[in-house]
Amino acid sequence: MSALALLLVAVGLTDLVAARDGSRPTIGRLAGTLVGLTSIAALALLADLDGWGDVALLGVVGVTTGAWAVLVDRAERSDSAQGLALAALAAGVGVTVLFSGWASNVAGPLARWLDWSGITALGAIDPTRAVLLLGLFLTQLSTGNAVVRLVLARTGALDPRGGPQAADRLRGGRLLGPMERVFILGLGLAGQVTAASVVIAAKGLIRWPELQRASRDSERREQAASDGTAAPxxxxxxxxxxxxxxxxxVALAALAVAHLA
Structure with a gap:
C-alpha cells in the first residue's frame, strides 16, 4: 500500500497548497502541483522505494497527481471536467490498490526515523501504515473540499462560473467540512464509531437554524432569485x-481504507 500512501500524500499536499492562494487559483494550483510531485520523489527516496514495481507505480502516482491538479483547475474555472477529475483520482487510487503487490514496504531513512523518534505511537506502527495514515489525514482537508465541490458542481447544486450560490447562505463549510471529516476519521480509528455519529448529528443541529431561517424567508428569497440575486x-x-x-x-472511505490496509 506504499504507492497508495504516496498518492494520497501527494494529492493532499497539492490541494492544501493550492487552497492557500485563493486570489490566484492558477498560480496556487501550479505551486501545489509542484509540491505534490516533489513530495512523491522525496518520499520515494526516503522510503527506499526503488524496485521496478515501485517505479511503475510511482509513475501512476505522478500522472494521477498531475491529472487531478489540471482537471480540478479546469473544473473550477468552467462548467466541465468535474466527472473527469473525479474519474482520474478514482482510477489512480484503483490502479495503486490493484497492483499494490508490486510496491515495496516503506523502509530506509524514513522507517529508521520513525523508530528513532522516540514517539511510542510512531515507533510501534508499521512505517507503510504511518505514511498511509498521513495521506488519509491530508486528504480530509482541502482534497475533501475539492471532491465535495466537484460533486456539487456536477449535480448542479453549485455553479463554478460564479453568480448567486446556495453556499452564500451557508457559511463556514470550507472550515467545518475538514474539521468534521478529521473528527470522523480520528474517532473511527480510535474505535469510537458512536462518537463519530454524534459529530455527524451535530452538523445537522448547527445548520438547522440556518435552514429553518431560510425556509421562513423562502418566498422572498425565491422572488429575489428570479432577479438573479439569490438562490432559492x-x-x-x-x-x-x-x-x-x-x-x-470521503471520511468513511478513508476510514475503510485505514482498516483494510
Missing part, C-alpha cells in the same frame, strides 16, 4: 444535503 431554498437544501453526504463518504 430548494437549492440551499440540495446543497447542504449533497455536500454533507459526500463529505461523510
Amino acid at each position: 431554498i430548494d437549492q440551499v437544501t440540495e446543497y447542504f444535503l449533497i455536500g454533507s453526504f459526500v463529505s461523510w463518504l
Whole structure:
C-alpha cells in the first residue's frame, strides 16, 4: 500500500497548497502541483522505494497527481471536467490498490526515523501504515473540499462560473467540512464509531437554524432569485444535503481504507 500512501500524500499536499492562494487559483494550483510531485520523489527516496514495481507505480502516482491538479483547475474555472477529475483520482487510487503487490514496504531513512523518534505511537506502527495514515489525514482537508465541490458542481447544486450560490447562505463549510471529516476519521480509528455519529448529528443541529431561517424567508428569497440575486431554498437544501453526504463518504472511505490496509 506504499504507492497508495504516496498518492494520497501527494494529492493532499497539492490541494492544501493550492487552497492557500485563493486570489490566484492558477498560480496556487501550479505551486501545489509542484509540491505534490516533489513530495512523491522525496518520499520515494526516503522510503527506499526503488524496485521496478515501485517505479511503475510511482509513475501512476505522478500522472494521477498531475491529472487531478489540471482537471480540478479546469473544473473550477468552467462548467466541465468535474466527472473527469473525479474519474482520474478514482482510477489512480484503483490502479495503486490493484497492483499494490508490486510496491515495496516503506523502509530506509524514513522507517529508521520513525523508530528513532522516540514517539511510542510512531515507533510501534508499521512505517507503510504511518505514511498511509498521513495521506488519509491530508486528504480530509482541502482534497475533501475539492471532491465535495466537484460533486456539487456536477449535480448542479453549485455553479463554478460564479453568480448567486446556495453556499452564500451557508457559511463556514470550507472550515467545518475538514474539521468534521478529521473528527470522523480520528474517532473511527480510535474505535469510537458512536462518537463519530454524534459529530455527524451535530452538523445537522448547527445548520438547522440556518435552514429553518431560510425556509421562513423562502418566498422572498425565491422572488429575489428570479432577479438573479439569490438562490432559492430548494437549492440551499440540495446543497447542504449533497455536500454533507459526500463529505461523510470521503471520511468513511478513508476510514475503510485505514482498516483494510
